[in-house]
Amino acid sequence: MNKLRKLGYVANMDELFPTSYSTAVYLKSIEFDGKVFVVGSSGISKELAKVGIESIGVGEDLTPSHWNPGMADFDLDPKVRAVVVGFDNQFSFPKLAKACSYVKSEDCLFIASNLDETYPSPRPGIIVPGPGAYVSAIEAVTGKEAIALGKPGKFFFDCIRHIHPDIDPKRTVMIGDRLTTDMVFGRNNGLKTLHVQSGLCTFEDMVNFVNSDKPEHHLCVPDYYATSLAQFSHFI
Amino acid sequence: MNKLRKLGYVANMDELFPTSYSTAVYLKSIEFDGKVFVVGSSGISKELAKVGIESIGVGEDLTPSHWNPGMADFDLDPKVRAVVVGFDNQFSFPKLAKACSYVKSEDCLFIASNLDETYPSPRPGIIVPGPGAYVSAIEAVTGKEAIALGKPGKFFFDCIRHIHPDIDPKRTVMIGDRLTTDMVFGRNNGLKTLHVQSGLCTFEDMVNFVNSDKPEHHLCVPDYYATSLAQFSHFI
Numbered sequence: 085m086n087k088l089r090k091l092g093y094v095a096n097m098d099e100l101f102p103t104s105y106s107t108a109v110y111l112k113s114i115e116f117d118g119k120v121f122v123v124g125s126s127g128i129s130k131e132l133a134k135v136g137i138e139s140i141g142v143g144e145d146l147t148p149s150h151w152n153p154g155m156a157d158f159d160l161d162p163k164v165r166a167v168v169v170g171f172d173n174q175f176s177f178p179k180l181a182k183a184c185s186y187v188k189s190e191d192c193l194f195i196a197s198n199l200d201e202t203y204p205s206p207r208p209g210i211i212v213p214g215p216g217a218y219v220s221a222i223e224a225v226t227g228k229e230a231i232a233l234g235k236p237g238k239f240f241f242d243c244i245r246h247i248h249p250d251i252d253p254k255r256t257v258m259i260g261d262r263l264t265t266d267m268v269f270g271r272n273n274g275l276k277t278l279h280v281q282s283g284l285c286t287f288e289d290m291v292n293f294v295n296s297d298k299p300e301h302h303l304c305v306p307d308y309y310a311t312s313l314a315q316f317s318h319f320i
Numbered sequence: 321m322n323k324l325r326k327l328g329y330v331a332n333m334d335e336l337f338p339t340s341y342s343t344a345v346y347l348k349s350i351e352f353d354g355k356v357f358v359v360g361s362s363g364i365s366k367e368l369a370k371v372g373i374e375s376i377g378v379g380e381d382l383t384p385s386h387w388n389p390g391m392a393d394f395d396l397d398p399k400v401r402a403v404v405v406g407f408d409n410q411f412s413f414p415k416l417a418k419a420c421s422y423v424k425s426e427d428c429l430f431i432a433s434n435l436d437e438t439y440p441s442p443r444p445g446i447i448v449p450g451p452g453a454y455v456s457a458i459e460a461v462t463g464k465e466a467i468a469l470g471k472p473g474k475f476f477f478d479c480i481r482h483i484h485p486d487i488d489p490k491r492t493v494m495i496g497d498r499l500t501t502d503m504v505f506g507r508n509n510g511l512k513t514l515h516v517q518s519g520l521c522t523f524e525d526m527v528n529f530v531n532s533d534k535p536e537h538h539l540c541v542p543d544y545y546a547t548s549l550a551q552f553s554h555f556i
Contacts, residue, residue, distance in 0.1 A: 125389050146382070147409050153361050154407065154439050156448045171390065173383050175413040177449070184438075184447040201461045202420075203390050211420040212392045213413070217457040224456035225437045225449050 103197040103234035104131040118165025156181040166193035184225040198234025236268035263304040279306035339433035339470035340367040342479045354401025392417040402429035420461045434470025472504035499540040515542035
């Protein structure tokens with residue numbers, strides 16, 4: 085919110101929808117009964133705590149010195165009934181082993197708070213892996229597919245409408261810099277879409293999706309584009 | 321080798337082919353000129369050193385305390401021209417970020433020493449993730465596909481024949497416990513295949529592959545099977 089204020093926008097807490105929030109809303113909506121193993125940061129565990137769901141896993145989890153190569157040895161918490169994957173800069177071998185063990189066990193939900201493979205990088209040439217990387221690893225190991233609760237799914241918009249029932253999709257513009265999640269999210273939910281090209285995806289990426297033979301790529305094509313949000317804001 | 325001796329088999333070093341060895345042989349065969357970033361254990365870096373290739377990355381690589389969420393900040397070594405992925409129980413967020421950054425850069429090879437998603441686990445319910453998990457994560461982030469040098473590829477058998485040119489594939493049996501790598505490796509190289517069911521895959525898994533509609537699954541079906549290697553050894 086401070087970041088938004090610095091950029092000159094006024095926002096209240098109930099107007100921001102981090103994916104950690106939609107995860108908590110989802111679990112509450114299905115009357116989830118159990119503990120959550122989180123591959124992610126404290127934002128997720130705090131949102132879960134707000135709706136009364138206990139979680140473990142957040143923070144540093146280093147490989148114990150007695151683990152020989154080829155070994156992973158830990159006790160599973162029998163109360164864990166869901167694994168939630170978000171951005172985690174403390175991702176480690178023990179976390180991956182635990183997440184896979186829980187996901188592989190019976191009756192355990194496997195939830196991705198979002199599927200972004202990368203985050204915007206502060207430096208050229210440096211890639212910041214996102215939750216999508218961990219989700220791919222866990223899917224490869226367990227053979228199970230994650231439920232994605234962030235963009236581009238419909239559930240995330242349902243959460244927003246639940247809090248703001250007066251939103252009219254036809255008079256709403258989805259603004260974003262990632263064609264594969266932001267624009268698809270807009271199209272999946274009947275919103276107009278605006279691509280700002282100051283971030284992750286370029287004009288060239290957009291043209292490639294326009295010319296693609298794959299119908300699913302056409303979902304990535306925005307209705308409008310602008311080189312930056314600043315440029316667009318002159319018109320409103 | 322000590323493990324084999326304990327099991328009652330006699331073996332010499334030149335009769336064992338760890339995938340770290342095939343990686344070094346491969347890079348040497350293409351006259352690789354550069355440094356290697358290793359996501360893996362010291363076995364790989366030692367094999368690379370034997371053929372005169374310098375490598376970095378092995379060992380602990382923890383997230384620096386000043387890295388905020390959403391940030392990864394490090395210097396890339398401009399001499400790195402290949403990323404090699406093997407089993408690594410020190411896998412971490414910084415290693416993943418570095419591997420992805422190198423793979424994404426131009427002219428960098430992306431090599432998987434093998435694609436096993438899991439290793440045999442010492443305890444029921446505990447999953448030990450293998451190199452295949454890291455390869456899936458890096459592929460998801462970078463959009464590039466790894467060259468797989470271990471099983472089930474043909475190159476690995478070419479390495480073995482390079483050292484033992486007198487091997488006759490028709491008189492050779494590929495014995496293994498993993499249907500998706502061991503049996504496919506045998507079939508890809510014209511060997512007979514024997515599945516021992518004391519390890520990773522079960523009789524039921526085998527039957528599922530027999531009955532599958534997908535032609536690629538039939539490569540996973542062995543010529544012979546035995547409940548264990550001990551049972552089979554009575555016949556030879």
